Amino acid sequence: MSLAMAAAGVCSFALLYAPQPLLPQLAAEFGLDPGRASLAVSVATGALAIAVLPVAVLSELVGRRPIIVASVLASAALGLALPFAPSFETLLALRVLQGIAIAGFPGVAAAYLVEQLGRTGVAAAVGMMIAGNTIGGMAGRLASGFTTDWLGWHGALAAVALLALLCALLTVFTLPPGPRSRREQGSFTTAKREQSSLAPREAGSGRLRSVFAGIGLALRKPVLLAQYAVALLAMGSFVALYNAAGFRLTGEPLGLSPALASLVYLAYALGSMSSATAGRLVGRLGRRRALLLGLSTTIAGTLLTLPDSLPLVIAGFLLLTAGFFAAHAVANGWAAAEAPDGARGQAGGLYTLAYYLGSSVGGTLGSVVYGHAGWGWLVAVVTTWLALAMLSCLPRPRAARSRPG
DSSP: OHHHHHHHHHHHHHHHHTTGGGHHHHHHHHTOOHHHHTHHHHHHHHHHHHHHHHHHHHHHHHOHHHHHHHHHHHHHHHHHHGGGOSSHHHHHHHHHHHHHHHTHHHHHHHHHHHHHHOSTTHHHHHHHHHHHHHHHHHHHHHHHHHHHHHHHHHHHHHHHHHHHHHHHHHHHHHOOOOHHHHHHHHTHHHHHHHHHTSOHHHHHHHHHHHHHHHHHHHHHOHHHHHHHHHHHHHHHHHHHHHHHHHHHHHSTTTOOOHHHHGGGGGHHHHHHHHHHTHHHHHHHHOHHHHHHHHHHHHHHHHHHTOSSOHHHHHHHHHHHHHHHHHHHHHHHHHHHHHSOGGGHHHHHHHHHHHHHHIIIIIHHHHHHHHHHHOHHHHHHHHHHHHHHHHHHTSOOOOOOOOOOO
């Protein structure tokens, strides 16, 4: 299971963010400003955000494993088509479809792990899953960044797609069935007898009603709403910074080559370590303090990138990446642990929706801010978003009880 989930994470996140290091090259070839070039990333994450909740609902009906398998195979196939896009508009259309396909893995992965391992192990399990996702995102960015100098953006995207296809096949052959799938296989005959006494339409509508009721449950708990807010604001901040990183590092006064600039994504290795240790951090500090520590570390790293000094910029990206992934692991695990029994998939879907909506909207807005006002204003905007994320997870004061006069 660990191997399969790691391979699925590498496949999904290598494909999702492979165009990010190529944004300066795409902008130069198609005559785009940074904001428009960032759509190569944002349309995929936006499509993922829109698709993730329907996919989570579908997983309640057909099981988690079929969704994960279909997701990795379809997203890898679309990745192989991307290098042949004849125009930027075609590239964007393929990226929309790819974002929808990728939604199947992050939308149901946390619920799958809870069903496999139980609630007690979910914090560490989600942390390890995010560590695998982080490695995938880093591998995709590094592969495309390093190969673009001699293969161009077409060859760079093809290299990432081949890596993703190998990981997708590994997932297909190693991912075990979930507990629900095993129960359904063991009780197939009984289930058919029970369903024979009901009209098929009534049985299906009953299951759908229970699924949508679970969405309502996942939207009622304040602790879950706080995690959705953290996902939205923190991910928007993180992607905004990395979308503009290539332009900042290859432009004046830093002036790095694209291959050297892509080395900034090695910071993801530190993010992988911080997310994997998030479970121990929660054990020592509690969820709220661990989350606030992660977000405040992200702010500190963001501020460190302000001076036009390459060592400080790199140190800032290392710090903000470690802080962000620790915060994400804590918030994601918190949401999974607090999800009601009948709404695990829905809560995971809503968290992922907020996460990738933040990536899409925040990433594009941040790129627009950078293109029009520069890095300093981008840092100011991102710091504000992260401060709002911290406020959302602070304990709420209890309403004063009314006393008789």
